[in-house]
Amino acid sequence: GAGVSQSPSNKVTEKGKDVELRCDPISGHTALYWYRQRLGQGLEFLIYFQGNSAPDKSGLPSDRFSAERTGESVSTLTIQRTQQEDSAVYLCASSLVRSGEQYFGPGTRLTVT
Amino acid sequence: QQQVKQSPQSLIVQKGGISIINCAYENTAFDYFPWYQQFPGKGPALLIAIRPDVSEKKEGRFTISFNKSAKQFSLHIMDSQPGDSATYFCAAITSGTYKYIFGTGTRLKVLA
Numbered sequence: 532g533a534g535v536s537q538s539p540s541n542k543v544t545e546k547g548k549d550v551e552l553r554c555d556p557i558s559g560h561t562a563l564y565w566y567r568q569r570l571g572q573g574l575e576f577l578i579y580f581q582g583n584s585a586p587d588k589s590g591l592p593s594d595r596f597s598a599e600r601t602g603e604s605v606s607t608l609t610i611q612r613t614q615q616e617d618s619a620v621y622l623c624a625s626s627l628v629r630s631g632e633q634y635f636g637p638g639t640r641l642t643v644t
Numbered sequence: 645q646q647q648v649k650q651s652p653q654s655l656i657v658q659k660g661g662i663s664i665i666n667c668a669y670e671n672t673a674f675d676y677f678p679w680y681q682q683f684p685g686k687g688p689a690l691l692i693a694i695r696p697d698v699s700e701k702k703e704g705r706f707t708i709s710f711n712k713s714a715k716q717f718s719l720h721i722m723d724s725q726p727g728d729s730a731t732y733f734c735a736a737i738t739s740g741t742y743k744y745i746f747g748t749g750t751r752l753k754v755l756a
Contacts, residue, residue, distance in 0.1 A: 535687070562742060573650075573733065573748040574688070581742065622687050629742045630676065635687030 533557070535636035537623050543642045544613055552608045552639045556625030563600055564633065565608050566622040567592075574622065580606060581629055613643045646671060648736050650747025657754050663721040665750045667734035670715065674736040674745075679708065679719050682731045682749075691732070692719070724754045 536555045544550050556563050565577040576590040580600040591597070595613075600606040610617055620640050624633040649668045657663045667677075675696055680688035694701045694708040694717065701708045707720040721728055734747040 564742075564744075571749075571751075574746040576743060579742050587742070624687070630737050630739050632678070632690055632693075633744065635680075635689065637685070637687050 535623055535625055535634050537621075537636040537639050539639060540637065541640045541642075543644060546615060546643055547612055549609065549611045550613055550641065552610075552621050552641070554606045554608070554623030554625075554636060556604070556606070556623070557634055559603075560625035560627050560634070561603050562626045562629055562631065563606050564624045564626075565598055565606070566624065568620045568622055568638070570619070577608070577621075610641075613641075615643050617641060618643045646745055648734055648745050648747045650734050650750060652750060653748070654751045655753070657724045657752065659724065659726060659754055659756055661724050661754075663724045663728065663752055663754070664718055665732050665734070665752070666716065666718045667736075667747050668714075668716045669736050669745075671736070671738070671745075672715070673738045675739050676737050677708070677710065677717050678735050678737075678744075679706075680733040680735065680746075682733065684730075688733055721752075724752075726754045726756045729753050 538553045561582045563580040566574040578598045579587040595611045598608045620638040622638045624635045626633045678693035679691045681691045682688040692703050692706050705722045710717045732750045735744045737744045
């Protein structure tokens with residue numbers, strides 16, 4: 532079936548504006564992750580969703596960041612009052628089960644001007 | 645203790661040569677060690693993975709060597725090709741948990 536999809540692929544926004552990033556996981560995958568990847572850096576864990584359990588939000592860098600997931604489907608990552616340091620690629624990944632193989636989407640490249 | 649240290653940061657190899665990327669960890673509870681390959685503009689994709697009950701796993705030109713006592717594992721790319729030019733990430737996780745710990749990545753360039 533289709534892989535993980537993310538939209539938009541690129542987003543340029545002005546400092547102070549809010550942005551919403553979308554992730555469509557692979558159908559049937561119960562686990563969903565968001566990561567941030569700054570230029571030339573590794574993957575920084577942001578948030579984890581598993582079925583209907585409470586999400587692990589421990590990686591969110593500030594209260595300007597929030598994420599939601601509807602059941603086992605689409606997830607949105609919202610960044611309020613964007614700052615230049617938020618510029619990065621935001622990656623979404625899903626897996627069939629906890630600690631299972633992760634399948635990554637192509638990412639959303641966010642540029643805050 | 646949750647870190648995975650990856651080296652080198654970048655690597656240049658001639659076509660046909662061997663590329664070697666190393667990772668080290670501290671948490672002995674880790675029991676699954678995947679390697680991911682990421683091309684520019686794409687998300688990481690699982691390349692090969694190993695569990696600590698074996699010391700080596702080979703898939704085509706890609707081999708993971710695992711040293712449990714030293715808490716180290718490495719990726720070897722034999723007969724490196726220009727198409728292998730990408731960023732490689734190692735990772736580690738404990739089965740039953742969900743938080744993968746990623747290395748900082750190695751940018752590999754294979755010269756034609």
